Amino acid sequence: MSRFRALWQASLNATKRALTWNLEDLVPPSERYVFKFDSKEELKRWHLYSDSEYGGLSSASLEIKEPANGSSGTVQKPFLLLSFCILRILYIYTHSDSFEMYENISKWNISRSGFCGMRSKKFDGFIDLDAYDTLALKLKGDGRCYISTIYTENWVNSPGQEEDNSWQAFVFVPKDDWYIAKIPLDRYLPTWRGNVIDAKLEMNPARIVGMSLSINAEGGVPGAKSGPGDFRVEIDYIKALRLHS
Numbered sequence: 001m002s003r004f005r006a007l008w009q010a011s012l013n014a015t016k017r018a019l020t021w022n023l024e025d026l027v028p029p030s031e032r033y034v035f036k037f038d039s040k041e042e043l044k045r046w047h048l049y050s051d052s053e054y055g056g057l058s059s060a061s062l063e064i065k066e067p068a069n070g071s072s073g074t075v076q077k078p079f080l081l082l083s084f085c086i087l088r089i090l091y092i093y094t095h096s097d098s099f100e101m102y103e104n105i106s107k108w109n110i111s112r113s114g115f116c117g118m119r120s121k122k123f124d125g126f127i128d129l130d131a132y133d134t135l136a137l138k139l140k141g142d143g144r145c146y147i148s149t150i151y152t153e154n155w156v157n158s159p160g161q162e163e164d165n166s167w168q169a170f171v172f173v174p175k176d177d178w179y180i181a182k183i184p185l186d187r188y189l190p191t192w193r194g195n196v197i198d199a200k201l202e203m204n205p206a207r208i209v210g211m212s213l214s215i216n217a218e219g220g221v222p223g224a225k226s227g228p229g230d231f232r233v234e235i236d237y238i239k240a241l242r243l244h245s
Contacts, residue, residue: 028131028242030241030242031132031136031239031240031241031242032129032132032239032240033237033238033239034127034129034135034211034238034239034240035120035211035237035238036237037064037078037079037080037235037236037237038064038078038079039064039078040064042064042080043062043063043064043080044121045120045121046062046118046119046120046121047118047119047121048060048061048062048116048117048118048119049116049117049118049119049214050114050115050116050117051114051115051116056114056115057114058085058114058115058116058217059085059116060082060083060085060116060117060118061082061083062080062081062082062083062118063080063081063083064078064079064080064081065078065079065080065081065234066078067079079140079234079235079236080234080235080236081232081233081234081235082118082213082232082233082234082235083230083231083232085116085229085230085231114216114217114228115214115215115216115217116214116215117147117212117213117214117215118212118213118214119149119210119211119212119214120210120211120212121210122209122210123208123209123210126153126206126207126208126209127208127209128205128206128207128208129185129205129206129208129240130204130205130206131242132185132205132240132241132242133184133185133186133241133242133243133244134182134183134184134185134240134241134242134243135148135150135182135183135185135238135239135240135241136180136181136182136183136237136238136239136240136241137171137180137181137183137213137235137237137238137239138178138179138180138181138235138236138237138239139171139173139178139179139180139181139233139234139235139236140173140176140177140178140179140233140234141173141174141175141179141231141232141233141234142173142175142176142225142231142232142233143173143174143175143224143225144172144173144215144220144224144225144226144231144233145170145171145172145173145215145219145220145221145224145225145226146170146171146172146173146213146214146215146233147168147169147170147171147212147213147214147215147216148168148169148170148171148181148183148188148211148212148213149166149167149168149191149211149212149213149214150166150167150168150185150188150203150208150210150211151164151165151166151167151208151209151210151211151212152164152165152167152203152204152205152207152208152209153165153204153207153209155204164209164210165190165203166190166191166192167188167189167190167191167203168188168189168191168196169183169187169188169189170220170221171183171213172220172221172223172224173233178234178236182241182243185203185205186202186203188203190203211238213233213235215231215233
């Protein structure tokens with residue numbers, strides 16, 4: 001009888017473990033870190049880009065900053081600092097006589113505003129965020145509007161090509177205070193080379209291949225600062241959240 005009871009107890013314990021594993025598998029945590037900018041190792045996962053690739057004069061830098069010692073007694077964490085110098089790209093026409101004024105700008109038609117950004121290197125495979133509905137970014141900035149981009153496996157524009165699909169949303173970052181921006185994934189609009197695709201398309205959050213954060217000299221939400229100049233934004237983390245069941 002005792003042997004039967006021991007066998008029954010072992011079977012019951014195994015069943016409980018299996019049920020627990022299945023529950024965790026079916027109901028993942030309500031939040032998940034995608035990027036946590038608390039070590040210099042994170043820098044290896046990102047690269048910078050700017051309009052300098054197209055003849056512009058903007059530049060950007062990226063570094064992990066150690067926090068200054070505060071008097072409140074709270075433990076401060078390292079964070080990522082993304083700094084920009086955005087210079088407006090002027091309309092320059094090849095028939096103009098004023099090229100001497102812009103000797104260090106490529107001699108072609110340029111009509112886009114200055115821009116800079118940081119983009120993650122491609123993931124090893126995909127990030128599956130299908131169980132989540134919101135992206136959260138903890139930021140401290142300068143009152144300007146930034147652009148959050150999610151890149152997914154290409155299937156919208158030209159299947160079989162290497163260019164990823166991009167989905168973008170504006171992120172307003174208040175000045176001087178840490179702020180958590182929460183952006184529903186369905187608010188990200190499909191774009192191609194910076195232009196919104198005028199079609200009803202739906203992101204596949206199970207096939208995310210990268211993310212980026214960028215800024216343009218012009219554009220953004222009403223009330224945000226704009227125009228050329230020096231910008232900076234501090235980033236603590238990027239998380240995926242499940243806010244709705």
